[in-house]
Amino acid sequence: xxIARFLGKEVLQMDTKEYLEYIVKVIHTTVVATADxxxxxxxxxxxxxxxxxxxxxxxxxxxxxFYDRLVKRQYLAxxxxxxxxxxxxxxxxxxxxxxxxxxxxxxELFEKNPYMKEIYxxxxxxxxxxxxxxxxGTGEWFNLSKKPIERASFTFGGAEKKAKGxxxxxxxxxxxxxxAVCPQNCIVTDSIPYIIEQEHCLHCGNCLTACPVGAVERx
Amino acid sequence: xxIARFLGKEVLQMDTKEYLEYIVKVIHTTVVATADxxxxxxxxxxxxxxxxxxxxxxxxxxxxxFYDRLVKRQYLAxxxxxxxxxxxxxxxxxxxxxxxxxxxxxxELFEKNPYMKEIYxxxxxxxxxxxxxxxxGTGEWFNLSKKPIERASFTFGGAEKKAKGxxxxxxxxxxxxxxAVCPQNCIVTDSIPYIIEQEHCLHCGNCLTACPVGAVERx
Numbered sequence: 001x002x003i004a005r006f007l008g009k010e011v012l013q014m015d016t017k018e019y020l021e022y023i024v025k026v027i028h029t030t031v032v033a034t035a036d037x038x039x040x041x042x043x044x045x046x047x048x049x050x051x052x053x054x055x056x057x058x059x060x061x062x063x064x065x066f067y068d069r070l071v072k073r074q075y076l077a078x079x080x081x082x083x084x085x086x087x088x089x090x091x092x093x094x095x096x097x098x099x100x101x102x103x104x105x106x107x108e109l110f111e112k113n114p115y116m117k118e119i120y121x122x123x124x125x126x127x128x129x130x131x132x133x134x135x136x137g138t139g140e141w142f143n144l145s146k147k148p149i150e151r152a153s154f155t156f157g158g159a160e161k162k163a164k165g166x167x168x169x170x171x172x173x174x175x176x177x178x179x180a181v182c183p184q185n186c187i188v189t190d191s192i193p194y195i196i197e198q199e200h201c202l203h204c205g206n207c208l209t210a211c212p213v214g215a216v217e218r219x
Numbered sequence: 220x221x222i223a224r225f226l227g228k229e230v231l232q233m234d235t236k237e238y239l240e241y242i243v244k245v246i247h248t249t250v251v252a253t254a255d256x257x258x259x260x261x262x263x264x265x266x267x268x269x270x271x272x273x274x275x276x277x278x279x280x281x282x283x284x285f286y287d288r289l290v291k292r293q294y295l296a297x298x299x300x301x302x303x304x305x306x307x308x309x310x311x312x313x314x315x316x317x318x319x320x321x322x323x324x325x326x327e328l329f330e331k332n333p334y335m336k337e338i339y340x341x342x343x344x345x346x347x348x349x350x351x352x353x354x355x356g357t358g359e360w361f362n363l364s365k366k367p368i369e370r371a372s373f374t375f376g377g378a379e380k381k382a383k384g385x386x387x388x389x390x391x392x393x394x395x396x397x398x399a400v401c402p403q404n405c406i407v408t409d410s411i412p413y414i415i416e417q418e419h420c421l422h423c424g425n426c427l428t429a430c431p432v433g434a435v436e437r438x
Contacts, residue, residue, distance in 0.1 A: 029300065029307050030250075031249075031250030031252075031297075031298040032262075033250075033252030033260035033261070033262045033296060034260055035254050035258050035259060035260050039254050039258030039292075040254060040292070040294050040296070040314070041252035041253055041254050041260050041294070041296040041314070042252070042296050042314060043250060043251075043252045043262070043296040043297055043298040043312055043314075044298060044312065045298055045307060045310040045312075045361075045363075061422065061423035061425075062423075062424055063385070063422055063423045063424015063425065063427065063437070064422045064423070064424070065383075065422075073258075073259070075259050075260070076260060077259070077260040077261050077262040078250075078262055079250040079262040079263060079264055081248065081264055088248050088264065091264040093262055093263065093264075095259070095260075119368075119402060119421075120402045122400075124399060124400045124425075125400055125401065125402035125423075125425060126402075127400060127425055127428065128402075128423040128424050128425045129423075142264075147337070149338075180343060181341075181343045181344055181346060182344065183338060183339045183340065183341075183344035183345075183347075184338075202280065202338075203280065203282055203283045203284075204280035204281075204282045204283070204344075204347040204348075205280060205281055205282015205283070205347050206280075206282065206344060206346055206347045208282065209282075209346065209347070218282070
C-alpha cells in the first residue's frame with residue numbers, strides 16, 4: 001500500500017493486486033452479472049477462487065445459463081461486498097473481459113477452496129466444471145463506513161483507466177450553488193474554480209443541476 | 220408459509236410477499252445489474268428500501284449512470300445474499316421490470332430507512348433522488364447451508380413462471396449413468412423414468428452429458 005496526498009489529506013491507496021486479493025480472501029462470494037441474448041442482465045452468486053497479477057479466477061458448471069452467457073459475450077461485471085445490510089463497510093466492483101481456461105488450474109483452485117469438495121465430491125461430478133479468468137478490467141473500491149464515503153478506482157490487465165464522474169471547469173464563478181446541494185460536503189471552495197473531491201463523490205449530479213453557468217462537466 | 224410435500228418430503232415454501240420482505244428486512248443491501256448501451260453488464264450495491272404485494276422499492280440519484288440505464292431499458296437483475304463469503308446461507312435473485320415513481324413514497328422510504336438522512340442530510344441534497352419500483356419479475360431462492368442445497372422459484376406482478384432446468388423424459392432406460400455423476404445426489408431412481416429433484420438441482424448439466432439415450436431435457 002502507499003499513502004498518497006490529495007489536497008493535503010492522506011489517502012490510503014491499495015495497489016491492484018491487493019484489491020483483487022481482498023476480493024478473494026476477505027469477501028470471496030460476489031454477485032456476478034452477465035447479459036442474456038436480449039442484452040438483459042442476469043445475476044448470480046459466484047465465488048472468486050483466486051487472484052494474481054493476471055486477474056481473478058472462478059469456476060462454473062458448463063450446464064448453466066451463466067456458462068453460455070460468459071462464452072457468448074466474454075464479459076462480466078461483479079460487485080463484492082464486505083459486511084452485511086446497511087452495515088456494509090466495503091464494496092468492490094469490477095467490469096471486464098473473461099476467457100475460459102477449462103481444466104487449467106482446477107486442482108489448485110480446489111486445494112485453495114476445499115469446500116468445493118463438498119459440492120462436487122467425486123471426479124465424475126467435477127466433469128461439468130470449467131475455470132474462467134477475468135484477465136482485463138476496471139475496478140472501483142468504496143469504503144461506505146467512512147463519512148463522507150471514500151472511493152478509488154483501479155485497472156488490471158492493461159485496461160484503459162477512464163476518469164468518470166463530475167468535474168468543475170474554469171467556467172466556475174465561485175457562487176457556492178454546488179456546495180450548497182452536495183450531500184457529501186465534498187466540494188473544496190478555497191479557490192476558484194472549485195474542486196470536487198473525487199474520492200468522496202457519490203455521482204448524484206446535484207452540482208451539475210445547481211450550477212447556474214454550466215461549469216460542471218460530467219465524464 | 221406453507222409446507223408442501225414433494226416426493227414424500229416436506230419442503231418449506233414461502234409466499235412471494237415473504238420472499239420480497241426477506242430481501243428488504245433481512246438482507247437489505249443487494250447487488251443490482253443493469254446493461255449499458257452496448258448490452259454489457261454493470262453492477263452496483265443498492266439497498267432495497269421497502270416491499271409490498273406490488274413489488275420492491277429502491278432509490279437512486281439522477282446523476283448516476285445507473286439511473287440512465289434503468290430509464291433506458293426499464294429492467295434489472297439483482298442478487299441479495301445473507302451471510303458472508305463461503306458462509307453465505309441464503310441467496311435470493313430477481314429479474315424484472317422497473318418503473319420510476321419519482322418523489323412518490325420518498326418520505327416514507329426515508330422514514331423506514333433513517334440512515335439515508337446521514338447520506339442525504341438536507342432537502343437540497345435530496346433533489347437528485349428518485350424512487351424506482353420493481354413491479355413485475357421472477358425470483359429464485361437458494362438455501363446454500365443445506366446439503367444438498369435447496370432452491371425454489373417465485374414470481375410477482377403477474378410475470379410468467381417458466382420452468383427452467385433439467386428434466387428426465389420417458390426415454391429414460393434406468394441405466395444409472397446420470398445418478399452416478401450428480402454432485403448433489405438428487406436423482407430419484409426408485410422408478411423409471413428417473414426424476415431430478417428440482418429443489419436440489421445445481422443445473423450443472425452432468426446428467427444430460429452422461430445420458431446415453433438423450434433422455435435428459437434442458438428447459
